[in-house]
Amino acid sequence: MFCSVLSVYQVIKVSVEEGKRSVVLPFKVTRRLLSEDITVEWRLSDLEDRLLYIYHRGRQGPTQDQVYGGHTEMTEDPLTTGDFSLAISDLRLTDSVYTCTVYDEHGEILHQKVVVLIVRGLQMEMVEVTKGEPSVSLPFKISGPVDEDIRVEWTHPDSKQTEVMTFENGEIQLSKQNKVYRRRTEMDKDLLRSGDLSLTLKNPGVDDNGLYKCTVYSGEEVQQWKTVTLSVREPLDSSFTDRLPSLKRRRTSSSTSQENIPLGSGLDSSINQV
Structure with a gap:
C-alpha cells in the first residue's frame, strides 16, 4: 500500500x-x-x-x-x-x-x-533569579503603539493563584488580581505607547517558581501571547561560601609542600560534605 x-x-x-x-x-x-x-x-x-x-x-x-x-x-x-x-x-x-x-x-x-x-521568534524563555533579590522582570515586548481596547492578562498556570495581573480599559484591574500578588507586581504605566508588557515581580520566592503566561486580547480574540518560566534559586549555603578562602589557602599550602594531590580533589570532597 x-x-x-x-x-x-x-x-x-x-x-x-x-x-x-x-x-x-x-x-x-x-x-x-x-x-x-x-x-x-x-x-x-x-x-x-x-x-x-x-x-x-x-x-x-x-x-x-x-x-x-x-x-x-x-x-x-x-x-x-x-x-x-x-x-x-x-x-x-x-x-x-x-x-x-x-x-x-x-x-x-x-x-x-x-x-x-x-x-x-518563539522564546521558550527562562528567567533565573536568586531568592532575596528585590525584584525580577518577566519580559514581553510587542510593537507599539498598542490598541487602547486590548486586554492584557498575566497568569501563573502552575499555581493555585493563577490571576497575577490584568490590564484593561487603560488601567490595572486590581479586582481581578489575586491577593498574593497585590503590591508585588508592576507593569509599565505607559504600555499602550511603549508596547512593553513585561511584568515586574517584587521579592520573588521559591513559591513563585513555574510557568507564567501573558495573553493579549482584542475583545475575546487572542492576538498574541508569550510564556516565561521563572526559576527562583536558593542562595548558596553560607557555610560553604565561608569556607572558600580556607579552601584556597589549604591548596596553596599543599602545593608549596610538594604534595601530589589530584586536581580539584580537595574542593570536590568539601562540596560533597556540604
Whole structure:
C-alpha cells in the first residue's frame, strides 16, 4: 500500500511568528489526482495521531476534535482548484507536525505531504533569579503603539493563584488580581505607547517558581501571547561560601609542600560534605 507513496511523498516547513493564532498549511495536487472518488485527510501527527479534517466525495468538514473542532477549514471547491490547504485558527504552537494524505476509492495512497510548523521568534524563555533579590522582570515586548481596547492578562498556570495581573480599559484591574500578588507586581504605566508588557515581580520566592503566561486580547480574540518560566534559586549555603578562602589557602599550602594531590580533589570532597 505504501509503495506508491515514495514518488509523491513530500516534507515542507512552514514558519509562523510567535504569538500568531492562525496559519495556512499548504497542499495543492495536480489535476490528474482530482477525482470525485478521492478522500483527503488532514491529521495531527505529533506524539499522537489525530484526524482534524476530512474531504470525501465532495463533502468536507472538521472532525469533532476537542482542541481543533471548529477551528479548521479548507477552500469551498477544492476538487476544482486542487487546493486542499488547511487553514487553522486558534493555533496551538506546541503542535508542529501535520500530515495530509490523498486516497483513491480503494484506500490506496495517491499523494502524501508532511508539514512541519516552525515558530519564528518563539522564546521558550527562562528567567533565573536568586531568592532575596528585590525584584525580577518577566519580559514581553510587542510593537507599539498598542490598541487602547486590548486586554492584557498575566497568569501563573502552575499555581493555585493563577490571576497575577490584568490590564484593561487603560488601567490595572486590581479586582481581578489575586491577593498574593497585590503590591508585588508592576507593569509599565505607559504600555499602550511603549508596547512593553513585561511584568515586574517584587521579592520573588521559591513559591513563585513555574510557568507564567501573558495573553493579549482584542475583545475575546487572542492576538498574541508569550510564556516565561521563572526559576527562583536558593542562595548558596553560607557555610560553604565561608569556607572558600580556607579552601584556597589549604591548596596553596599543599602545593608549596610538594604534595601530589589530584586536581580539584580537595574542593570536590568539601562540596560533597556540604
